Amino acid sequence: TQKGPIEGAITEAQDACATGSTDECAAAWDTVEELSAAAAHKRDNAKTAQQSDPLEQYCEGAPDADECRVYED
Amino acid sequence: MLVIRAAGPGQTVVIGLAADSGCGKSTFMRRVTGVFGGVPKPPSGGNPDSNTLISDMTTVICLDDYHSLDRNGRKVEKVTALHPRAQNFDLMYEQVKALKNGQSVQKPIYNHVTGALDPPEEITPPKILIVEGLHPFFDDRVNDLIDFRIYLDISDATKFAWKIQRDMEERGHSLESIKASIESRKPDFDAYIDPQKAKADVIIQVLPTDLVPDEKEGKILRVRLIQKEGRELFSPSYLFDEGSTISWVPCGRKLTCSFPGIKLFYGPDTYYGEDVSVLEMDGQFEKLEELIYVESHLSNTSTKFYGEITQQMLKNSNFPGSKNGTGLFQVITGLKVREVYEQLTQREVARV
Numbered sequence: 001t002q003k004g005p006i007e008g009a010i011t012e013a014q015d016a017c018a019t020g021s022t023d024e025c026a027a028a029w030d031t032v033e034e035l036s037a038a039a040a041h042k043r044d045n046a047k048t049a050q051q052s053d054p055l056e057q058y059c060e061g062a063p064d065a066d067e068c069r070v071y072e073d
Numbered sequence: 074m075l076v077i078r079a080a081g082p083g084q085t086v087v088i089g090l091a092a093d094s095g096c097g098k099s100t101f102m103r104r105v106t107g108v109f110g111g112v113p114k115p116p117s118g119g120n121p122d123s124n125t126l127i128s129d130m131t132t133v134i135c136l137d138d139y140h141s142l143d144r145n146g147r148k149v150e151k152v153t154a155l156h157p158r159a160q161n162f163d164l165m166y167e168q169v170k171a172l173k174n175g176q177s178v179q180k181p182i183y184n185h186v187t188g189a190l191d192p193p194e195e196i197t198p199p200k201i202l203i204v205e206g207l208h209p210f211f212d213d214r215v216n217d218l219i220d221f222r223i224y225l226d227i228s229d230a231t232k233f234a235w236k237i238q239r240d241m242e243e244r245g246h247s248l249e250s251i252k253a254s255i256e257s258r259k260p261d262f263d264a265y266i267d268p269q270k271a272k273a274d275v276i277i278q279v280l281p282t283d284l285v286p287d288e289k290e291g292k293i294l295r296v297r298l299i300q301k302e303g304r305e306l307f308s309p310s311y312l313f314d315e316g317s318t319i320s321w322v323p324c325g326r327k328l329t330c331s332f333p334g335i336k337l338f339y340g341p342d343t344y345y346g347e348d349v350s351v352l353e354m355d356g357q358f359e360k361l362e363e364l365i366y367v368e369s370h371l372s373n374t375s376t377k378f379y380g381e382i383t384q385q386m387l388k389n390s391n392f393p394g395s396k397n398g399t400g401l402f403q404v405i406t407g408l409k410v411r412e413v414y415e416q417l418t419q420r421e422v423a424r425v
Binding site: 003004006007008010011013014017021022023024025026027028029030031032033034036037038039040041051 | 094099144147148150151152153154155185186188236239240243244245246250253254257258260261391
């Protein structure tokens with residue numbers, strides 16, 4: 001199976017800490033943190049999009065449809 | 074000492090938020106901008122990986138965009154993103170200064186997905202510019218441009234619990250990898266990020282609860298709002314009586330709480346040699362009634378009408394932290410931001 005970017009970065013960090021300097025080790029784990037944060041951010045956004053009302057999603061694209069019209073007064 | 078600049082009407086007010094990655098900065102930003110109405114959105118039609126969020130009154134820029142080294146560059150140079158050597162503070166200073174003076178800038182974009190520095194995007198001067206990231210107060214030139222400073226301080230225990238929740242499902246991650254990541258970044262964090270909290274006007278400190286022994290999940294939190302005294306632009310919120318030391322359990326005949334209940338604390342303290350007022354909440358709300366009951370006993374919260382804090386919390390009830398002190402103190406901080414803006418510009422923000 002193909003390794004994901006986070007999996008790859010973790011392996012790289014483990015290697016860097018085993019063989020390299022403390023600085024190398026810290027920089028490698030920092031990359032893991034950055035990738036994990038980006039992935040979590042993406043997941044959250046997908047979840048928000050999924051949870052939003054299907055009618056509202058439809059109305060974004062078709063504000064003139066009968067189901068979507070809102071008159072302020 | 075604080076120097077008050079003569080900010081004329083129409084000038085940009087700059088707010089700084091410092092916090093580590095994965096500590097809820099984006100939730101904080103949504104709560105603060107929520108006080109000004111409108112939903113902040115990425116710039117339309119631009120780079121899909123832009124970190125900027127724009128609403129009618131506010132523009133939030135992520136200071137990662139001022140990385141001088143991209144991901145590969147940091148690997149080669151063997152530095153973390155927490156290290157000052159990986160930031161371009163000269164450009165950060167120039168661009169924040171330009172925006173504050175009403176000039177547009179071409180700001181680089183650090184792409185968190187690819188780890189590369191992408192072509193710049195144009196940022197126009199907003200009414201309120203929020204700079205968030207790892208080093209907003211690190212460079213004195215940038216720090217001096219900021220009108221109000223917020224530091225989000227997450228205890229190691231809570232950070233660990235949050236990252237487990239965030240990362241455990243991710244392929245390849247394990248308890249060991251999460252621990253190793255936090256521990257290897259800690260020396261740089263302690264050297265370059267943490268000391269900035271001494272410069273903040275408001276610090277939100279998130280600690281494990283004292284109400285439940287050995288709560289390891291990081292779900293029940295003890296949150297402290299540390300507010301500097303003697304600032305010209307804002308004055309601290311307090312509970313019941315300003316300057317006293319008070320411990321308050323609101324649960325009783327008037328309010329039913331389920332386990333583990335809520336405990337509030339208020340009192341004067343010193344923080345890095347400065348006088349502060351500390352407002353603390355441990356535990357979590359179950360129902361809204363609890364929040365309005367607590368709000369009604371807080372003073373100097375900078376609200377415009379009775380129940381505004383509760384209303385703000387209700388509006389964003391699906392955000393993380395809505396049931397505990399993190400959400401409550403983030404909203405109060407947002408109201409303080411509005412007060413700072415109104416004082417500096419002599420303009421009133423309409424209630425939303």
